[in-house]
Structures are given as C-alpha cells and as structure tokens.
Amino acid sequence: MSNKRQFSYPVPAQIVLGIICLALNLLVTYLSQTPYNPLFLDTIFIVTASFFGWISGLITAGCANLFTTIFRGDHLSGLWFALCSISFVVIIRLYLHKKDTINFLDLLPIYLIAVLVISLEGAIISTLLYQTVGLQEVTGIKFFTVILLRQHIPIIFSSLLSRIPINILDKAITTLLGYLIYFGADKFLKNRINKNSAE
Numbered sequence: 001m002s003n004k005r006q007f008s009y010p011v012p013a014q015i016v017l018g019i020i021c022l023a024l025n026l027l028v029t030y031l032s033q034t035p036y037n038p039l040f041l042d043t044i045f046i047v048t049a050s051f052f053g054w055i056s057g058l059i060t061a062g063c064a065n066l067f068t069t070i071f072r073g074d075h076l077s078g079l080w081f082a083l084c085s086i087s088f089v090v091i092i093r094l095y096l097h098k099k100d101t102i103n104f105l106d107l108l109p110i111y112l113i114a115v116l117v118i119s120l121e122g123a124i125i126s127t128l129l130y131q132t133v134g135l136q137e138v139t140g141i142k143f144f145t146v147i148l149l150r151q152h153i154p155i156i157f158s159s160l161l162s163r164i165p166i167n168i169l170d171k172a173i174t175t176l177l178g179y180l181i182y183f184g185a186d187k188f189l190k191n192r193i194n195k196n197s198a199e
Contacts, residue, residue, distance in 0.1 A: 007096045008053040018059030021049035039170045047178025050092040057089035084118045111175045123160035
C-alpha cells in the first residue's frame with residue numbers, strides 16, 4: 001500500500017481535519033478507558049491527523065489531552081502528558097519530511113521511535129509528577145510499576161520498564177490504525193476533489 005502524496009493539506013483543511021480527528025480521538029479514548037484495558041489507545045486519530053499536516057496533528061494532540069483531563073476531572077498537572085502526544089506528531093512529520101511515498105515498511109521506524117521516545121517521556125513526567133504532586137499512574141502501568149518498586153527498582157526505571165511493553169502493543173495498534181484511516185480518508189478526499197474539478 002504505497003501512494004505518491006503531498007503529506008500536507010492546505011491550512012483551512014488541516015484545521016477542519018484536526019477538529020474532526022480531535023472529536024474522534026476523544027470518543028475512542030472514552031470508549032477504551034476501562035479498568036481492564038492496560039492500553040492507552042489515545043493516539044489513533046493523532047496519528048491520522050499528523051499525516052494530514054503539522055497543524056491538524058498539533059490541534060488533535062494538544063487539545064485531546066486538555067479535554068480528556070477536564071472531562072475526567074483529573075489533576076491539571078496531568079496536562080504534561082500532552083508532550084507525549086505532541087512528540088508523536090513531531091516524529092511523524094519529521095519522518096515524512098522530503099518523502100513523497102510511504103508504505104507499511106515506513107511505519108516501522110515511526111513506530112519504534114515513538115515507543116522509545118514516548119515511553120521515556122512518560123516515565124520522566126510520571127516520576128516528576130509523583131514526586132511533586134503525588135499523581136498516580138494509570139491503572140495498567142500502575143500495576144507493573146508497583147511490582148517493580150517492590151523489587152527496589154527506582155521509580156523512574158520502574159515507570160519506564162512498565163511503559164515499554166504496553167507502548168509496544170499500544171503504538172503498534174495506533175500507528176497502523178491511524179495510518180490506515182488516513183490512507184482511506186486521503187483517497188476519499190482526493191477522489192472528491194478530482195470529481196468536483198472534472199464537473
């Protein structure tokens with residue numbers, strides 16, 4: 001599945017697409033957050049929006065964490081985790097720089113870099129927030145972190161080691177689904193534009 005693409009829509013289109021992706025991302029995040037689900041699944045449409053352009057990606061990434069924090073009534077310090085989502089946008093956009101085609105093999109470096117960077121960022125943010133405001137981990141990560149802490153592993157390493165296996169699976173799902181949604185949406189939008197131009 002490869003196609004020659006511009007990988008950047010006009011600014012007005014990116015704003016609209018960013019808002020649509022934001023709404024869909026919030027819906028998926030809400031539906032997937034159960035006590036029995038260790039995965040985040042909160043970046044599917046951030047990935048999709050990032051393929052459309054910087055602006056759409058940053059709108060979705062920046063606002064998703066803000067709205068989720070407000071709706072769930074979480075501690076506002078949790079907004080620092082928006083950096084993880086924004087990093088995903090940066091990774092995708094920098095990778096796409098100077099590329100005019102992409103296929104499934106191109107998703108692999110995006111995925112691997114995202115797993116490492118987001119796991120490290122999440123561990124650092126989590127450790128700092130735990131030490132300053134006592135903010136607890138989300139359920140899935142908290143379980144693994146507590147087990148590692150009982151083995152006298154420092155909190156930052158416990159937090160990092162807890163995140164990596166979850167992010168390996170989570171980012172595989174979100175990177176693949178996010179790209180497939182983009183691929184389908186991009187094809188649909190380009191066909192509509194071509195059809196309207198021909199009329």
